[in-house]
Amino acid sequence: MDNNNTPLLDVRHMSIFFGGLHAIEDVSVHVNQGEFVGLIGPNGAGKTTFFNSITGYIKPTAGEIEFDGKSLVRKQPAVIANYGISRTFQNIRLFPKMTVLENVSIPMHSTPKYSIWSAMLGLPVVKQTQHETEERALEYLSILGLADQKDREAGTLPYGSQRRLEIARALAASPKLLLLDEPAAGMNNDECQELVELLRGIYKMFNLTVVMIEHHIDIVLRLCSRIYVLNLGQLLSEGTPKEIQTDPKVIKAYLGERRRRV
Template sequence: MKTNTPLLKVNNAGIRFGGLKAVSDVNLELNQGELVGLIGPNGAGKTTFFNLLTGVYVPTEGSIELDGERVNGLAPYKITKKGISRTFQNIRLFSELSVLDNVKVAYHSLAKHSMISSIFRLPPHFSGEKEMEEKAIEFLKIFNLDPFMHEKAKNLPYGQQRRLEIARALAANPKLLLLDEPAAGMNPQETEELMHLIALIRERFSLTILLIEHDMLLVMGVCERIYVLDHGQLIAQGTPEQIRNNPKVIEAYLGEEVS
């Protein structure tokens, strides 16, 4: 259910690498339950912005708040525990592990049993492992990956690897899911299936989703609002229709001024 308090609030956030401003003065808000797009030309700073949100980079200016709590400077694993999970532009699975184990890895960050119980194989270890495996299998069923649970991740077709990466991100029990070009490398049929999958997981898990994507059919088809980055700065925001007809956005993509 949506509330009036933003789940994510980004205030004048930015980062410098030496003298280069990779992202500058970004202001962005996401409300509970929204599905929002982040688009822009190659090199616009979109993935860098995701890296700021997830603690890979620490902002050199501004602030990032999740549920009213500032998360600037927290380690990535702490931000994951706070409720932000992500996928990557280039698939980052544990290729030699099974499909099931790839999802179980995410649950280990939320494990209730202690390291001591795991080292000495105490009862809490076995009950905890059983619970994680049952939950992981439930996720695989949602994504129709359960028939392949014992296959190595590297043996899955590309589209299914994408689905597995999203399943793993969801297994971390996020409040906010960041999807970095989930349709990259997919054919039109796989992209259409992905559109339906994103809508499904948003409703089923009451998630807030921020989506980076170059496939405009996907973005315009699933997003309620869209932010546009160019050269590290926000140049527009609005509904899909507003963005589609925004002269600044057209200029950024076409590289020429629109009269």
């Protein structure tokens, strides 16, 4: 973890109201450089809304959001992505008719390396850039175990492979902060175990800062150094995995209910 006292992500007193509905109310969260932070809570707690506010898909009603010293409030998603924030989605958002390789290549074209005239004239820089992009995309696919599927349409991949492809695409944007929205959704126990090892590996390999929403509590406890708990749009608790596991408020509102369902 960075010893700098300034958080990489600093959300202060953020509220999001949809008419009379308080989706998020006075929530403050900070994430330091190099942390792996969990965000948990019951369905409807406001977790994905929180992610959507950070990435510019929802505008906060009140409060401040700063990333790497820059305000994210009222910034467009494309601008925020260029600041260095990348994410996956609770509902997979791939381009199903494009190949696996093309899906991962897309984020690398966000900052053009040649002019429109170079493209129209077919100058060598265009072909060279495309070759370099494909080589880099293949590296990400190899890390996620998908290189042998590079020419397959993304929509034809098994569900678990689509989840990994979405992570590969998020990494291809070279983020400073990676937001993972339920990466283990729909996975069985063996797939969850593989995911833990995969996320641990890419976290270290790319020197990432990560915030993860996840309902598989075991995954959160194994990967995260700190955990925030949301309930009914409000911050219920924050602490280490051990502190969260033993917090009576969290057990009553979330963990206890999940244990009864197991």
